[in-house]
Amino acid sequence: MVVEKPSLDTVWAWLSAVADPEIPVISLTDLGIIRDVQWHDDTLAVTVTPTYSGCPATTIINLDIETALRGHGIEKLTLKRQLSPAWTTDWLSDTGRAKLEAYGIAPPQPAGGPKQCPRCKSTEVEKISQFGSTPCKAQWRCTDCLEPFDYFKCI
Amino acid sequence: MSDHLFEYLCRMGDNTLVLGHRVSEWCGHAPVLEEDIALANTALDLIGQTTLWLDLAGEVEGAGRNADKLAFHRDVWDFRNLLLVEQPNGDFGQTMMRQFLFDAWHLGQLKALMDSSNAQVAAIAEKSSKEVTYHLERARDTVIGLGDGTEESHARMQAALNKLWPYVGEMFVSDDVDAALVAGGIAPDPASLRPAYDALVSDVFLAATLEKPQDDFAHKGGKSGKRHSEHLGHILTQMQWLQRAYPDATW
Numbered sequence: 001m002v003v004e005k006p007s008l009d010t011v012w013a014w015l016s017a018v019a020d021p022e023i024p025v026i027s028l029t030d031l032g033i034i035r036d037v038q039w040h041d042d043t044l045a046v047t048v049t050p051t052y053s054g055c056p057a058t059t060i061i062n063l064d065i066e067t068a069l070r071g072h073g074i075e076k077l078t079l080k081r082q083l084s085p086a087w088t089t090d091w092l093s094d095t096g097r098a099k100l101e102a103y104g105i106a107p108p109q110p111a112g113g114p115k116q117c118p119r120c121k122s123t124e125v126e127k128i129s130q131f132g133s134t135p136c137k138a139q140w141r142c143t144d145c146l147e148p149f150d151y152f153k154c155i
Numbered sequence: 156m157s158d159h160l161f162e163y164l165c166r167m168g169d170n171t172l173v174l175g176h177r178v179s180e181w182c183g184h185a186p187v188l189e190e191d192i193a194l195a196n197t198a199l200d201l202i203g204q205t206t207l208w209l210d211l212a213g214e215v216e217g218a219g220r221n222a223d224k225l226a227f228h229r230d231v232w233d234f235r236n237l238l239l240v241e242q243p244n245g246d247f248g249q250t251m252m253r254q255f256l257f258d259a260w261h262l263g264q265l266k267a268l269m270d271s272s273n274a275q276v277a278a279i280a281e282k283s284s285k286e287v288t289y290h291l292e293r294a295r296d297t298v299i300g301l302g303d304g305t306e307e308s309h310a311r312m313q314a315a316l317n318k319l320w321p322y323v324g325e326m327f328v329s330d331d332v333d334a335a336l337v338a339g340g341i342a343p344d345p346a347s348l349r350p351a352y353d354a355l356v357s358d359v360f361l362a363a364t365l366e367k368p369q370d371d372f373a374h375k376g377g378k379s380g381k382r383h384s385e386h387l388g389h390i391l392t393q394m395q396w397l398q399r400a401y402p403d404a405t406w
Binding site: 050052053054055056083084085086087088128129130131132133135139153155 | 189190192193196197199200201202203204206207274277278279281282283285286289292293
């Protein structure tokens with residue numbers, strides 16, 4: 001029996017439907033952590049880079065990738081961890097950035113701080129702490145609407 | 156070379172492991188919520204880096220040990236961390252002074268290791284340096300804020316600096332392991348990092364109105380493993396009790 005291998009585009013599309021376990025509004029491909037997808041004969045090789053080295057979501061992410069691909073009928077699968085080049089917030093997709101903002105998390109900015117409050121859009125914001133609810137976020141506050149909010153920090 | 160490289164990787168991983176464990180002791184106890192979260196995040200980064208260093212150490216050793224085995228199945232005399240990172244937390248100021256003194260060295264060390272001839276070492280250094288940049292920024296700002304703060308906070312920060320400064324010198328001491336790695340282009344000469352370190356900490360102490368101790372006496376024996384302080388054993392009894400009570404337990 002000959003089973004047609006799914007195309008790489010199809011695999012990428014499947015992966016774009018796998019949500020980040022910590023911020024379920026964005027997908028793994030929005031986050032930019034899937035670095036490569038290749039067929040080696042009949043084995044699918046997926047290369048993943050961690051966001052932060054201690055991020056507890058990393059093992060869950062690998063499990064979610066495996067579960068999703070097996071669900072689509074992939075039987076032979078290898079997951080490879082790639083450390084270099086190190087993950088950077090520059091790899092967040094534009095769609096991902098827009099989804100983050102709509103979710104209430106200010107997307108990263110080259111200036112090193114949020115452009116505006118994700119709730120009221122005021123530009124009057126101040127830093128509370130460089131560390132937040134997950135390794136990838138910092139805590140900021142809007143001085144107009146007074147709401148604290150998460151900022152996805154640049155790395 | 157592989158023995159020396161194993162030793163070196165244990166030094167890197169044991170520094171982040173022991174400091175990560177120390178910093179995690181603050182979880183739920185920090186003076187304010189934001190600092191509690193920042194300390195927990197810092198500890199998490201350090202433990203993550205530990206996994207990378209010690210897994211690589213196990214791979215280089217080739218005896219079937221991974222990061223967990225190295226972290227939980229070795230005793231005090233096998234640890235290669237600097238004496239600085241095993242020192243007790245003290246008050247919040249002392250914890251942040253220890254963090255600053257370490258981060259200032261750690262970032263310089265990682266930046267140098269990014270040029271390592273060993274691609275795996277360079278990759279871990281590249282990854283870690285991004286995280287440590289944030290650690291150093293916070294530690295520096297906190298040392299300045301508390302040093303140049305109230306009379307009380309200033310006195311505590313000066314006391315912390317006086318207490319911890321004798322542990323700084325060990326970071327820049329060389330031995331055969333360092334010499335072998337320098338010769339292989341894998342790691343920098345420890346002494347070569349000192350001028351930039353001294354310049355950085357002097358600037359920060361000036362801004363923090365703190366006085367750097369004159370005496371450069373240095374306690375040694377952590378990185379060689381010859382003479383750890385009494386504190387390391389107490390850390391390990393807590394960190395390793397589960398693996399010692401239930402060897403090879405998993406979840």
